[in-house]
Amino acid sequence: MNPDVEADIKDLSATLSSIEAVMDLDALRAAVADLETQATRPDLWDDQEKAQKVTSQLSHKQGELRRVTGLRSRLDDLPLLYELAEEAEDAEAQADADNDRAKLREEIASLEVRTLLSGEYDERNxxxxxxxxxxxxxxxxxxxxxxxxxxxxxxxxxxxxxxxxxxxxxxxxxxxxxxxxxxxxxxxxxxxxxxxxxxxxxxxxxxxxxxxxxxxxxxxxxxxxxxxxxxxxxxxxxxxxxxxxxxxxxxxxxxxxxxxxxxxxxxxxxxxxxxxxxxxxxxxxxxxxxxxxxxxxxxxxxxxxxxxxxxxxxxxxxxxxxxxxxxxxxxxxxxxxxxxxxxxxxxxxxxxxxxxxxxxxxxxxxx
CATH class of the missing domain: 3.30.70.1660 (Alpha-Beta Plaits)
Known part of the structure; x- marks a missing residue:
């Protein structure tokens, strides 16, 4: 793999690791599990306002978890894409890998901005x-x-x-x-x-x-x-x-x-x-x-x-x-x-x- 590409992937991985630490994935998974339990309770909709809050929070936290784990999975797969492209000497596959890397850089930067929103009311509407x-x-x-x-x-x-x-x-x-x-x-x-x-x-x-x-x-x-x-x-x-x-x-x-x-x-x-x-x-x-x-x-x-x-x-x-x-x-x-x-x-x-x-x-x- 090109040394510059390898260094860029390593840099992206370090940035994503710091994001994962800030988001505390273990705590996020626990919160999702708790909200899923609340969402399955038969009396949930007896209090409509509370039910809407639970389902909204569940959807949001599930989305956040999918987003960060999806980025990690795609980033982990990226070196293999480059390796396969080099072995096959496939210029098109190389270009596809470059595009994936550019998209990952953009999406990780966007997620990094989200982690900067830590004010008391930042999560609100x-x-x-x-x-x-x-x-x-x-x-x-x-x-x-x-x-x-x-x-x-x-x-x-x-x-x-x-x-x-x-x-x-x-x-x-x-x-x-x-x-x-x-x-x-x-x-x-x-x-x-x-x-x-x-x-x-x-x-x-x-x-x-x-x-x-x-x-x-x-x-x-x-x-x-x-x-x-x-x-x-x-x-x-x-x-x-x-x-x-x-x-x-x-x-x-x-x-x-x-x-x-x-x-x-x-x-x-x-x-x-x-x-x-x-x-x-x-x-x-x-x-x-x-x-x-x-x-x-x-x-x-x-x-x-x-x-x-x-x-x-x-x-x-x-x-x-x-x-x-x-x-x-x-x-x-x-x-x-x-x-x-x-x-x-x-x-x-x-x-x-x-x-x-x-x-x-x-x-x-x-x-």
Whole structure:
């Protein structure tokens, strides 16, 4: 075998070994066995919420175990593929082995990023809010472009997306939108998207065809669970009900079923209009509010830790630029990762940005 190929396989094996150690495969197998036992209990579905949690966790952990053991099996087989190709002097088989090695390198790197997601809430689903900021109608249009970008990203990975509330702008685009992404490690993965996104382009809304810079803000918080115990006193809440509306004022429901909650002590406002009843909308809005209060508490705790470490750095402000004119580029201002195809990025191809952001954050935390 070529010495360079042999060294590369050895390097990949060492990386995978460190991933296996972090994932603790023995503990993972034990967790799978325990969840399989729970899933076969005849009374499992007496508590539907618990049953869904058990089956979801089982599916996720089985998938993780299959993923890492599959990579190890393929990597162990790779030297044999090269050996057979060399013995047969088969150039096509050699090329196939090279392709397998390149795919393994990519998949192992992706799995390595997953092991960097070790925060308290990283495994959870994500609650994402996008808001149009400076830039008028262009900003509202940009906010809608970002909503589509994340929706397409989730669709590519077959992750669930549920939009809780959308506030449409008058001329085009959206003022804001809040949605949940249901996926393993959705919060840990998407949390690096938090901050201000910047778009530079020739404005389609300017009849003089001038270049416009607009901004949209992205907020990402973990979805709360029953164990979080975020207490909300009813007297701290103002509840407003109103009629749901779609683009151009088109009615979604004919009754005043939409609900807006204002948490008076913090000023946090959340809305929900996607359910059919006022009661359901209020329950969903309460979950969103709890998530935001939980994130506020986490940020306050993090601020205390940062003060103790005398860390003045912040990664939650302007974080990515999307330039459509006078050249084509998307660049992350923290990681320096950039690509020259904004159309693909805005169509949901953001995995490289997510991975770069996760690695950058981990390095920043260790600094």
């Amino acid at each position: 994500a609650l994402v809010t996008i808001r149009a900021e400076a830039g008028g109608v262009d900003a509202a249009d940009f906010a809608e472009m970002l909503l589509r970008m994340y929706s397409r990203w989730a669709e590519r990975h077959q992750y669930g997306v549920e939009v809780f509330d959308t506030s449409y702008a008058e001329e085009a685009g959206i003022k804001s939108a809040t949605f949940r992404v249901t996926a393993p490690y959705a919060y840990g993965t998407l949390s690096v998207e938090q901050g201000t996104h910047r778009l530079v382009r020739i404005s389609p809304f300017d009849n003089q065809g001038r270049r416009q810079t607009s901004f949209a803000g992205v907020e990402v918080v973990p979805v709360v669970e029953q164990t979080d115990h975020v207490e909300i006193d009813e007297k701290d809440l103002r509840v407003d009900v109103y009629r749901s509306s779609g683009p151009g004022g088109q009615g979604v429901n004919t009754t005043d079923s939409a609900v807006r909650l204002t948490h008076i002590p913090t000023g946090i406002v959340v809305s929900c209009q996607n359910e059919r009843s006022q009661l359901q909308n209020k329950a969903t809005a309460m979950n969103v509010l709890q998530a935001k209060l939980l994130e506020r508490r986490r940020q306050e705790e993090q601020a205390k830790m940062d003060a103790l470490k005398d860390s003045g750095s912040s990664w939650g402000n302007q974080m990515r630029s999307y330039v459509l004119h006078p050249y084509q580029m998307v660049k992350d201002l923290r990681t320096e990762h950039e690509v020259g195809n904004p159309s693909a990025v805005l169509d949901g191809e953001i995995d490289d940005f997510l991975e770069a952001g996760i690695r950058w954050r981990k390095q920043s935390q260790q600094a």
